Amino acid sequence: MTPLLTVDHLVMRFGGITAIDGLSLQVPHGAITAIIGPNGAGKTTLFNCLTGFYRPSAGRILLHEDDGSERDLTRLKGHRIAREARIVRTFQNIRLFGGMTVLENLLVAQHQALARASRFALAGLLHTPGYRRAEREAIELARRWLAELGLTAFADTPAGALPYGTQRRVEIARALCARPRLLCLDEPAAGLNPRESAELKALLTALRDAHGLTLLFIEHDMSVVMNVSDHVVVMNFGRKIAEGPPEAVRRDPEVIRAYLGEEDEEAADA
Amino acid sequence: MGYALQQLINGLSLGAMYGLIAIGYTMVYGIIGMINFAHGEIYMIGAFLSVLTYVLCTALGVGPTPLVLLAMLFASITFTALYGWAVERIAYRPLRGAPRLAPLISAIGMSIFLQNYVQLTQGARIKSVPPLWQGGVTLWSADDFRVTFGWAQLTVVLVTLIVMAGFAWMITRTAFGRQQRACEQDPKMAALLGIDVDRTISLTFIIGAALAAVAGVMTVLQYGVIDFSIGFIAGIKAFTAAVLGGIGSVPGAMLGGLLIGFVEAFWSAYLSPEYKDVATFSILVLVLLFRPTGLLGKPDVEKV
């Protein structure tokens, strides 16, 4: 498998805390990779480094372009990662534009294309055919993802007024509208009920199989991880402690220790 | 040379006042992550209260000067702290968790209200009182120029030192200080550990207001002239001091205050007094541009 992304000896420190401690991993192309690990393992921090929110203290994050060249993302600033590297993410604590409708949320995700078509708002102000076409196309893309995620009925509802599970789906739809090459989901199953969680599994596999997307997701819900992922990376204390196919990882003694070890401590505390 | 020394002394006593106000900004920012826009007005209220007390003391014939000073400090601190507490209760507490713009606007509203409240109740005219202490020590004299450390200035510096020492002791040694620092680091965790976060925030506002009250008393002592609008510019300058020192850092606020005091004194003396406010403001923009964490501040990583 060719990797899409290589994380190379990544270190992220906050003052005295080393949240990521020399982490290396590869995200295979066109596959679903899961990142698991106990609370505070540094999973979200890894996402924040990948998507340019944090500047890593050391290490490299290499994106392998289709033409074989590679690009170091740690040099790229915040918004340019979504724009140029097309790595788009969702957040552990949902971050929708709550006062705006679902459709508007999805259009903001296509800001790049729309803004270009509106030429510093001039073409937009004049309502030129070129801009109108771009807007129609953007709405069409949004409509397709809304339909695919079963959100069409909510299109004109303010995102903040939707139930939690639906908001999670809207956030994924919004990320998809940004036409990602790598989609990073931070605990997409958190707070979902069993039915929603089953739908999520179907969605993730469909994104890989029907749309050819590369997915990277953080998850605590083992049933989702075991069912959909092709590759699992286990983190603890900012390090990678295991990786491999789900079945292998599940039996890995180190992983069992990391998880059971926690339970031991909890048992001791009780 | 003598002239420069005199400016150094003026800057020192001015900077002490800015430092005292700046601590209030820095502490509130540390604990709730917001600028207390009404803090400048709190300082103005402190100054008005000390004028009131001064005039009352004179009317009642309260004798020796140190006693008057103590009365001014006591009355000003008490009532100003109450105002500080009220600002938090009215303008900030109902808005915990509201959209981020809401507390800013509410605090601005509070600041506008307080300024106009004082103007309407006490009049728009300047209030001036005779100096509490006249004269001072002559440090250096030549021909026709004398460098003096006025008694009032000396008192300002001494009182500031004492207050700062007491304050430092409180922050580092008392239970409140520990709780305050815990809430700064992680309010959720602090709450889980049984710290009353609301109470700690209230106390922070109260202490910030008390320090601003001391600065108000010092202003009256040193210049003897105030009006309802002094909080506006003093607030911006003290805030600049807090940012320069590194917002969130208490020693930084004091250091920043001193630096701003020196800049203002020297700028007024050597360049142009009309533009002294422009000078401090330019410092604010330059610091924000090149070193937003200030001199002693910690880098602030936005939590995502």
Place this chain on the structure above:
Amino acid sequence: MTAAALPAPSPLALRLRDALVITVLGGLLALPFIGLVTVEEGGALAVRTRWGAWAMTLVAIFLGRLAFRAALDAWRSRKPSHKSAAFSSTDAVLRRAAGTSLLAVALLLPIFFADNRYVIDTATTLGIYVMLGWGLNVVVGLAGLLDLGYVAFYAVGAYTYALLSTQFGWSFWAALPVAGALAALFGILLGYPVLRLRGDYLAIVTLGFGEIIRIVLLNWTSFSGGPNGIGNIPRPSFFGLPFARSAEGRTFHEFFGLEFSPMHRFIFLYYLIVALALLTHALVSRLRVLPTGRAWEALREDEIACKALGLNTTTVKLSAFATGAMLAGFAGVFFAARQGFISPESFTFSESATILAIVVLGGMGSQLGVVLAAAVLVVLPEVGRQFADYRMLVFGAAMVTIMAVKPTGLLARREPTVRLNPSRSSAP
């Protein structure tokens, strides 16, 4: 609350107790400022007591608190959850109707008050504030950036026109775009260093900037005339026809064969500001439904999510800031042309505060709300002198109260910029 352990008191008793506590605290706060006052007597300050005023304050606080609580409870129980409501289209219809009738009133006003200079003047002032409110609404209401020095851009516009016209003989129409561009440039220059930082820094830097502009105008006498300001600023002409009894060329009344009346000019100025305001309105409403405007609103809602979607938040902020500044610059040109004289007096912080209050009271992001709020804030002080004195006090208190009760503003009800199903309003 501590009351939990006691036998549950009646709601009325609870309310009375609450009001009593507030009164005691408020009375304490008011004591040194309302109960006592320092007045100048024979060259020195003396203290006077005002127990009557203090007692009245106590009563007012007590009754006010009771009324406030009752109103708040009633208001909250009436609207159990406004969040779940979808955008209703009847609301939009109502709004459109209100907007249309306001426009009709604005256009017809001079017909009914053609001889009443006072009414036309007040309406013109109102027009300026509406325009400023709409401009600031872009920055505060849409983009969620707190600009406390908005009046500085207004001053840039006013002084640009004043200088260009008095020094270089520029006409109103030539100076208008230049002044707008210059104000926008100031906005960008000021915004660039601070817009990358947290929102509160922006607020305080703009606050300082507003003050700095004023200080510079006050002290740089050779440039701005200092405290004396700039006078004899040419009034705008009607496409080249001056409003004068007689002039070198043809005058307005000669051209149209009318009898000369000084009112012509005031009515023209009134229509000019109405036109400028309508232009502002059209521009802002159009921008709002474009990618630029949606990005502004997205920025207000969640800056981090914006970055994650590839929006350059600095550019987005700058565009909002510059647009707002430009509109203030236009308004400034009009102001200078209308007054014929400007000085730093007109550009104080309280002016910024007034415009901000208009935006906040009107409901951030709501165009109609701005008109209503501006009407209240501009017309009420004209009604009574007492109100004029208490104006800023009331603005301040209102800002605090509105934020506590309904942070989105009293009238704010957002209309989506685009709908997937335009025919029916969707239900969740």
